[in-house]
Amino acid sequence: MEYVLQAVGLTKRYRRSSALNGLTMGVPRGAIYGLVGRNGAGKTTLIRLICGLQTPTSGTYTLYGRKNTDRDIDRSRRRMGAVVETPSIYLDMSAEDNLKQQYRVLGLPSFEGIGELLELVGLESAGKKKARHFSLGMKQRLGIAVALAGDPDFLVLDEPVNGLDPQGIIEIRELILRLNRERQITVLISSHILDELSRLATHYGFIDGGRMVKELSAADLEAACRKCVRLTVTDTAALARVLDGMGAEYKILDGETADVYQKIPVSRLTAALQAEGCELIDLQERDESLESYFVSLVGGGRHD
Numbered sequence: 001m002e003y004v005l006q007a008v009g010l011t012k013r014y015r016r017s018s019a020l021n022g023l024t025m026g027v028p029r030g031a032i033y034g035l036v037g038r039n040g041a042g043k044t045t046l047i048r049l050i051c052g053l054q055t056p057t058s059g060t061y062t063l064y065g066r067k068n069t070d071r072d073i074d075r076s077r078r079r080m081g082a083v084v085e086t087p088s089i090y091l092d093m094s095a096e097d098n099l100k101q102q103y104r105v106l107g108l109p110s111f112e113g114i115g116e117l118l119e120l121v122g123l124e125s126a127g128k129k130k131a132r133h134f135s136l137g138m139k140q141r142l143g144i145a146v147a148l149a150g151d152p153d154f155l156v157l158d159e160p161v162n163g164l165d166p167q168g169i170i171e172i173r174e175l176i177l178r179l180n181r182e183r184q185i186t187v188l189i190s191s192h193i194l195d196e197l198s199r200l201a202t203h204y205g206f207i208d209g210g211r212m213v214k215e216l217s218a219a220d221l222e223a224a225c226r227k228c229v230r231l232t233v234t235d236t237a238a239l240a241r242v243l244d245g246m247g248a249e250y251k252i253l254d255g256e257t258a259d260v261y262q263k264i265p266v267s268r269l270t271a272a273l274q275a276e277g278c279e280l281i282d283l284q285e286r287d288e289s290l291e292s293y294f295v296s297l298v299g300g301g302r303h304d
């Protein structure tokens, strides 16, 4: 797999505390990578590090194959656009003037493309209105447009839907999906709301206490959260034969347990197992919702 970003043992310590404790992660090219963690888990610190706004205490990361300590790491950073914490926009300027300003900062030869960018983020009719009069969602979309000015192929967004109303959330979600699908932009997006990320992420990283607790694909997360019946038996090889005979979908977890993804009449199952010399010890329905999966990984506590 090709990675846009890979971090190994990334650590950031402050005098009295540490924000990252040996974090390891990989963002595959083309992914929408959801970085999930409670407040204070270390998400913003990680993003600040990879944007070059802070330096790690130890550990390394690579961006497009270049190490953070390489002299030409800035060449990789030019392929990256980011909105960290609050969008970097001038409130006393219109959307168009904000973009013109960013084009100047980047030294781009002409303002060509600004109209298209405004259209992409749905601000083409914002006209001369100053950004200070924008809704929070409009400011966030303008921030994304500014981040896209250098035509990056990696976009990093720190809690982009924080504080937005439901309509604003939908607009940002649709924009991110379009950027990923139509422009093949890899996206790293942090959030403390797993449910919101689950509508767009293709990959997840669960972070807690500055460490990566688990990384997995959307398909793996969905499988982990699927409704199933967990069976405990004396012999899973015998159970597999029985379930195959019933055409059931299942997954053997070890020598004694298996998850079955459909309802099976218990009397039929026990009779078939008995014929194989296998005993059914326990049967439990499991319905792991996204939120309880999150809690099982990072523990309870506040999720505000």
Ligand code: ATP
Pocket (backbone or CB within 6 Å): 014, 017, 018, 019, 020, 037, 038, 039, 040, 041, 042, 043, 044, 045, 046, 192
């Ligand atoms: P949030 O969503 O609340 O921003 P987060 O997951 O982004 O949470 P970080 O902002 O990265 O978390 O903070 C991680 C930890 O590091 C927190 O305990 C925070 O208090 C601490 N921290 C962050 N910046 C500093 C700093 N400059 N000095 C000391 N501690 C800091």
